[in-house]
Amino acid sequence: MPEISRHAIVESSAELADDVYVGPFAYIGPKVRLGAGCVIDVGATVTGQTTLGAKCHVFPMAVIGVAEDSQQEGRCALGQANRIREHVTLCGGVERPTILGDDNLVMIGCRVGPEAVVGSHCILSNYTQIDGGATIEDYVGTSAFTFVASGMMVGAYTYVVGFTGIDDHTPPYAMVQGFPFRVRGVNSEKLRRCGFGEEDIRALKDAFRQLFHETGAAVDTKTLKRLSAKANLNSHVRRLIEAVQHHGERRREP
Amino acid sequence: MSPLEVVREIAPLARVAAEAKIGPYCVVGPQVTVGPGTVLTRRVTIVGRTTLGSGNVIEEGCVLGAVPQDLKYSGESTLLMIGHRNRFGPRVTVHIGTEAGGYLTRIGNDNVLRDGCHVAHDCYVEDRATLGRNVLLAGHVLVQTGAVLEDMAGAHHFTTIGRFAHVGPRTPIRRDVPPFTDYFSQDNERIPPAVRGIHRAGIKAAGLSAAEETELLRALRELFDDESALQTKIEQLENMGVEGEAAALCEFVRRSLGGVYGRYRELFRGQLPPEALQYLPPELLTAFRRSKS
Numbered sequence: 001m002p003e004i005s006r007h008a009i010v011e012s013s014a015e016l017a018d019d020v021y022v023g024p025f026a027y028i029g030p031k032v033r034l035g036a037g038c039v040i041d042v043g044a045t046v047t048g049q050t051t052l053g054a055k056c057h058v059f060p061m062a063v064i065g066v067a068e069d070s071q072q073e074g075r076c077a078l079g080q081a082n083r084i085r086e087h088v089t090l091c092g093g094v095e096r097p098t099i100l101g102d103d104n105l106v107m108i109g110c111r112v113g114p115e116a117v118v119g120s121h122c123i124l125s126n127y128t129q130i131d132g133g134a135t136i137e138d139y140v141g142t143s144a145f146t147f148v149a150s151g152m153m154v155g156a157y158t159y160v161v162g163f164t165g166i167d168d169h170t171p172p173y174a175m176v177q178g179f180p181f182r183v184r185g186v187n188s189e190k191l192r193r194c195g196f197g198e199e200d201i202r203a204l205k206d207a208f209r210q211l212f213h214e215t216g217a218a219v220d221t222k223t224l225k226r227l228s229a230k231a232n233l234n235s236h237v238r239r240l241i242e243a244v245q246h247h248g249e250r251r252r253e254p
Numbered sequence: 255m256s257p258l259e260v261v262r263e264i265a266p267l268a269r270v271a272a273e274a275k276i277g278p279y280c281v282v283g284p285q286v287t288v289g290p291g292t293v294l295t296r297r298v299t300i301v302g303r304t305t306l307g308s309g310n311v312i313e314e315g316c317v318l319g320a321v322p323q324d325l326k327y328s329g330e331s332t333l334l335m336i337g338h339r340n341r342f343g344p345r346v347t348v349h350i351g352t353e354a355g356g357y358l359t360r361i362g363n364d365n366v367l368r369d370g371c372h373v374a375h376d377c378y379v380e381d382r383a384t385l386g387r388n389v390l391l392a393g394h395v396l397v398q399t400g401a402v403l404e405d406m407a408g409a410h411h412f413t414t415i416g417r418f419a420h421v422g423p424r425t426p427i428r429r430d431v432p433p434f435t436d437y438f439s440q441d442n443e444r445i446p447p448a449v450r451g452i453h454r455a456g457i458k459a460a461g462l463s464a465a466e467e468t469e470l471l472r473a474l475r476e477l478f479d480d481e482s483a484l485q486t487k488i489e490q491l492e493n494m495g496v497e498g499e500a501a502a503l504c505e506f507v508r509r510s511l512g513g514v515y516g517r518y519r520e521l522f523r524g525q526l527p528p529e530a531l532q533y534l535p536p537e538l539l540t541a542f543r544r545s546k547s
Contacts, residue, residue, distance in 0.1 A: 005263070007261065007263060023281070024263045024281050025263075025279050025281070025297075041299075042281045042299045042301075042317075043279070043281075043297060043299065059317070059320060060281075060299045060317045060320065061297075061299070061315055061317060061345075085320075085323060086317045086320060086347050087315070087317075087345055087347070087370075105323065105325070107323050108323070108347050108372050109345075109370060109372070109388070126372055126390050127388060127390065144390050144392075144408045145390075145406065145408060145424075162408055162426050163408070163424065163426055163442070163443065165442075178442060178443065179442045
């Protein structure tokens with residue numbers, strides 16, 4: 001039997017796994033499904049057509065699955081072992097669900113907009129604001145007060161420095177900072193932690209040095225062409241090149 | 255409304271003083287102590303091994319004593335200590351300490367934390383500090399007496415904000431902020447964060463004697479008019495024989511220079527910070543020493 005506080009409100013049609021805990025003053029909506037070992041803490045709200053995978057922990061006062069348009073029903077899909085900290089808002093998507101992968105840490109005061117997609121193993125630091133329809137790939141880290149504009153993509157393994165505004169797609173493996181943001185280098189510390197070899201990191205650093213303008217504002221098109229034509233390129237560098245080509249060359253005043 | 259009608263959940267083991275006021279929809283956990291005259295207005299959640307002194311006012315939606323966001327934290331039993339007469343605005347969050355950081359997060363007396371502030375694990379906020387809206391303190395930060403952080407300032411882990419320093423709005427604090435200085439960045443860091451003046455209101459608030467004030471002002475001008483060759487300038491000042499706050503300023507800057515990236519407290523990574531020796535209960539102090547040996 002799930003352990004439900006006498007002060008919690010759990011709608012009768014909600015599907016709760018056996019060892020779910022629901023704290024006082026929490027609300028679980030009628031179309032919610034909570035996986036095994038989920039903890040919904042004091043005063044948290046989970047509503048809309050929302051599923052939480054196993055072992056998700058929703059901390060006090062977080063709100064999950066409320067659509068921005070109050071007439072509509074929000075949809076959210078969370079994978080396993082996500083930690084949703086205090087005062088976080090995960091908006092429910094209307095056309096598509098808002099998606100979080102597995103093992104994310106969403107820190108205090110973050111907001112993930114409707115229909116945004118967050119990959120797995122991300123750490124979104126305090127007050128990260130992700131607008132609707134943005135995409136955050138796997139292993140992304142953000143620092144405090146990061147803002148990701150609607151529809152933008154933050155590439156895998158990228159680290160976003162505090163107070164940065166992401167107003168365009170970022171390449172993967174990068175360290176980005178400022179508003180408008182600049183590519184400052186390779187997120188080598190994270191890559192090492194994720195088990196990348198020194199060979200790969202060196203190749204990526206080399207590629208970044210050639211590819212980005214001195215200020216990190218724009219991509220050097222000639223280098224991009226030259227590198228993409230190259231055979232036997234390092235697989236990570238290939239991924240970087242493809243992502244940059246896919247995003248289009250960012251044309252900004254350096 | 256009589257207190258009997260109030261819907262709230264206070265664990266039977268919690269030690270709540272008779273004179274404390276606990277409003278509707280509050281949750282107080284079993285290991286919590288709430289002192290006399292402390293007011294939890296509404297929807298306040300207090301969990302963990304948290305001690306609140308007397309005369310605090312905690313507003314709506316605050317969550318105190320939740321587990322740290324640190325990935326190294328693995329369920330150890332750590333403390334949050336809050337002193338007397340603090341004011342917490344709505345949605346303030348304060349976390350308990352971690353084992354590696356010295357078991358303790360501490361907030362002193364007479365502080366003001368405005369809405370949405372976050373004080374992370376192992377932080378020490380001394381007395382009479384003001385944290386503006388949505389100010390974020392990362393782990394292991396020390397905010398000294400009388401410091402003012404304006405709205406949306408964010409402190410990097412292991413930084414120290416010096417006595418009566420002033421940090422401007424939206425300023426990232428990546429290194430120690432010296433006491434009595436005005437530290438800010440502007441225009442999305444196109445003007446990068448740095449010491450940009452003297453915080454005169456702070457000097458006034460500190461209530462220094464006229465002689466001490468003159469000496470401090472001279473030392474501040476000497477050091478920060480042009481922030482180069484700080485080490486030599488400190489030596490010069492100390493050879494001239496500075497005292498009181500000016501000497502403390504020199505010591506502060508010297509420590510920061512000796513730290514990692516201008517952060518003195520980085521030197522205490524994985525060790526007990528000096529403040530823990532002062533405030534930590536003796537049984538935890540011995541436990542920490544045993545775990546390290």
